[in-house]
Amino acid sequence: MPPPVITRFAPSPTGYLHIGGARTALFNWLYARRFGGRMLLRIEDTDRERSTEPAIGAILDGLAWLGLAWDGEVVHQFARAGRHAEIVDELLTAGRAYRCYASQQELEAMREAARREGRPLRYDGRWRDRDPAEAPEGVKPVIRLRAPSEGETVIADHVQGRVTWQNKDLDDLVLLRSDGTPTYMLAVVVDDHDMSITHVIRGDDHFTNAARQTQIYDALGWGTPQWAHIPLIHGADGAKLSKRHGALGIDAYREMGYLPVALRNYLVRLGWSHGDQEIFSDAEMVAAFDLGQIGRSAARFDFAKLENLNGHYLREADDRDLVAAIEGLMPTLGPPRGLGPTLGPDLKAKLASAMPGLKERAKTLVELFDAAYFLYAPSPLVLDVKAAALLDEPARLRLAAIGPRLAAATSWTPAGLEATIRAYAEETGAKLGQVAQPLRAALTGRATSPGLFDVMSVLGRAACLARLDEQAPRSSVAPPSSSAA
């Protein structure tokens, strides 16, 4: 029986969780679940200079928000530095590693010369076979792997296939820095081994690393995990996603009003496919996911498609969950709209009852909340341009005529209101649209809104009559002789 699948997501806490990292996490999560295994989380914080606590927090929060739960305790790589150094000692003793005293300046000069002469930029192995007695005074050495100089290193990758490197093209990488701390290259190998990782699924920017890491595995006499290097995600223009180019933290997607379920669905289809299927529930994803159907070319991030999917899941979502999601966004949503950082009980209730009509039309939670403007608009209601255009004099006169009918309406329900309005339209020979549009404008301040009768029902009689009153015919508030408005 094969060992249980254990995957890992191993971000470095030098920034937020970006979209590519999120997809890598998703793939690891899916693969582990698909085969009844576990996904571990390891924070690769061996770069003491750049690793930060806030970044770790952002990554954990991002994963939690996305719904990608990891198994077991979070492993902090730097805490294992002792173990890493121990392994390097073994390697040193076995003659599979050596001390290198080359200075930074020497290394830089080496690269410069190579660049000038058009040779590959590699460490030339100058301390590889040199007598340690020649070591310069007072220089702390780094420990390098004594990599094989002949033959080849082959990696069998679930996505990239079988790829071969000539060992002469790979140099002796640093395992331990001069200050005694482990490098990433060493730490990953030791940790993946110690954590019994069976499948390493990561971005293909690590592809060459797989070859170099294989050399470390070989030196240690350990078997390698199985590899799957997934293509990177590019920006909409095809350029690499970077911090100054569209690489947003996952929290930004949350604030733009995307749902985790939509993001998961969008991300799973970026680079992976299952025939013609586009919509996947979590259960379907887990059941269908495998490494074999991951494509080999980079994908571009497309907001239009994400929005479409988000709209789909918005429509499908439970009303209460959506109200809760909006409530969670209020700290950023509220203040710019003249509201507080929370939803008051009254607005919350109105939002809940208007939600069926609202979620049908929105692509993001932000859009949804803006479309709900009529629920929280201050009085007097400000009309936008299109709404104002709808309210010409004939329209205002019509509204004035409808007012009393609404005041007297016996049934303040969508159906009852529709009957009342339709009756008015019929009696006056107007088309429903001629009545409904001005009404919508007066009630919502916009030319578009959820179904008018739902809007009226949620708003309530008093608010509707008040807003209608605000749009009373101009001729009745000002004498015809005065054209001032």
Added chain:
RNA sequence: GCUCCCAUCGUCUAGUGGCCUAGGACGUCGCCCUCUCACGGCGAAAACAGGGGUUCGAGUCCCCUUGGGAGCGCCA
């Protein structure tokens, strides 16, 4: 520069030598539904980067060109 990878509609992709006059989805455009906007329905435009092979037959296999990408740190 060196090593490695990639290449089907604008975008995500199906396609594993004949089922392809290349399918789906998003987006775009048109029509229908309709109180607006969405949703939904119907329809349209839209791709095998180029050139050589192999084969009875190539989007699918091989080579070259072109174009993209990744890596080449005492970063991860």
